[in-house]
Amino acid sequence: MGIKSPEHIIKKLTAEVAIFPLATFRVLFGALMVFSTIRFWYNGWIDDFYLTPTYFFSYFGQEWILPYNEMFIYSLFIIMALSAAGIMLGLFFRASSLLFFLSFTYVELIDKTTYLNHYYFVSVMAFLLILTPAHRALSLDSKLFPRFKSWVVPRWSILALQCQIAILYFYAGIAKLNYDWLVNAQPMGLWLKSKADFPILGQLLVMEETAFIFSWAGMLFDICIAFLLFSKKLRPLAYLAVVVFHLLTHFLFPIGVFPWVMIGVTLIFFSADWHERGWRRVYGFCKIIWSSLIRVYTSDSMGNQTVNDKRTTPNYKLSTINYGLLSLLALHFTIQLLVPLRHHLSDENLYWTENGYRFSWRVMLMEKTGYLEFRVRNISTQKQNLVSIDEYFTAFQQRQLVTQPDMILQAAKVIARDYESQGIQVEVYADSFVSLNGKKHRPFVNPTVNLASLKIDQKRDWIVKYD
């Protein structure tokens, strides 16, 4: 091994490899996103999350990202679904993937309430996908624009996606290396205790030992799985573990499409040969049923031409090494490696103040419940008034709001502005309590701090210390 020269690394990264794993990824990712978008719509969540609320918890500096109106937000979801279909079919792929990335990310940035790690993951994967030539074959583009057709892609395009998945798992695993998770098996114990009615396994799930096994197994799985998936020998076993792990999470916890996304995208770790066989099988299988339709999809020469022939005769010459793109990727991964560690910059208790909690692959890591009521004080009369969060925020928003400091601060500002608009200058205080991982509730926001006077990026010393 030894240290390789930059030239060597670049040569490795840009080496030509078969497109099959990338094409599989493109199709599955696109299909899952079509499904996910339709499901979101079908469940009525567009209305519930983006039209019902009066106020939205914007990200810092992104206050302009709003649903605006029914027409706008529904159009976004239509664009999202169509562009996801474009990714799946490989139709106008660059535009499709760019549009999907933009529409999906825009929607995710509207309201912190809807933040989920797996939505963030989708955004990041979509971003990487824009940069890859995943549509060079097994796509409608390669049929429409045969000039650009190629059975090979640069290795980095597959490696980048693999590394991103590895980062997700690895950081999710590292995050589980904490006292409550490993020593108390919490919050796993809390979650499993309510599963007594689970078919057949119910009584097993509520046992304390099970919580420990799940906690430790989950931690080990997350930390190791990417390395195992990279290993050719252990890959089949590792993938079986991926399927079992995510199926378990699907059946035990309400986490939507995330298990399917992970089961789908981790296939990218398999070899090009494996994927090619898969494509041939699918092709052969589908030929019987939809022969005409599929002929458009896969080259009609695929049946009798070997891959080697194709590899040696790419219709499209890959451009010379794109240093700009490689630098962009290097920057991307540097950020990806550093961002989840940013909480080390502060001495706060991460689980309590959640400073640096988002965008860090802390997946299903803690159980927080809370109670929050605001108190406003009329500055001129000094009289106090209780303000219920019901009046301002939806039940769905409240659930996130009560335990997340930055949202509490934003809510306080909303209330202050609302009173101001009625001509009443107020100070805003919060009476709030939070229970972390089932422990007795503690006071959360310092009830003597006027939240309206704080800056939105204020150091979170207005949260009562957790020790």
Add this chain to the structure above:
Amino acid sequence: MGSNFKISLFLIAVACFSSCRDEDEKCDPAPNFCTNSADSRLTDIRDITILPAYEEVLTKVAELNTAFSAFSANTSESNLENVQSSLKTAWMSWQKASPFNFGPALDNELKSNVNSFPVDSFTVLQRVMNEDYTLIANPTKGFPAVDLLVNGIAGNNTDITALYSGADGSKFKTYLEAVINDVSDRIMTVKSEWEGQYGECFPKNTGFATGSSFSLFINDYIKDWEEIKRGRIALPLGLLTFLTPLQDRVECYYGEYSQELALEHTLSHYNIYLSDSYSGIQELVQDVTEFIGEDGQTLDEAIVAQFELAILKLSEVPDPLSETILDDFDTVNEAYLALQDMVVLLKTDMTSGLNIIINYSDVDGD
């Protein structure tokens, strides 16, 4: 490798199939669980807590109706007093049926139709005079409207009786009859749904997940408790209006026994929690181990102590509440604080310990 591919394809297919089935159930919160076996705790909640509560209030409303008929036939002060006391009994027993505002009660908007206050006295009297007996907007009906009509249309019972025997007497009687019948019909509808398919499926929708029977039950139990705190105490006391008391916002403004109603309501919550004759909420809470309170107090001990405190503090508030809020802010405020501390225990510690998600909405997590 070929077989690996087949296996994974198979696993994905199996997984997809099972996921779709699960989605269907999730998308339909109505009871489609009747194939499951019933959970005995849920059966007990239905048979020992919920159904008897509806039965009792129905019986009491029927008695109110009987008393009203007697008063209608023979409009005398003593018969008016009978109506007034039957109203109080019926209203008190409603407090036991109030915490179940999910399923049939929610579908039929029972709570908002039966006990929305303050009653819009102006509109009620206007409609009486116009002989318009269709009951539309919620603040013109339910127990608070009966309260207005039997306790509040004049300063004393002699004058009220006089109104009922006067020129407009039949108008008052017709409106009052319509209100009592509406209350009775609505409770009857809800009760019969509980005795029908909904009740049959209720114990079969097991578990603690969002949309499960127990989750619905607990969510509304807590929501109803918050309404005691907020709607019955904080609001009239002026805690939501920069300390300007709102006398007419009490539950029973004309009959002047709002404190008694609130206390009964609190007691009914306590009894539901304890559920003496079966293993209910308390037994589940007793299994919660993560919570360690002051002096090693368990969550159950903390909740029981808080119930006792809330009941004590509420007992110390004299009726009429609409006057006490003006004369003795501190006593009422202490009752408020005791009710409030209970909300924190229920909303943070109990939901966390039982792993019940508060604020019903079906949504993904991660």
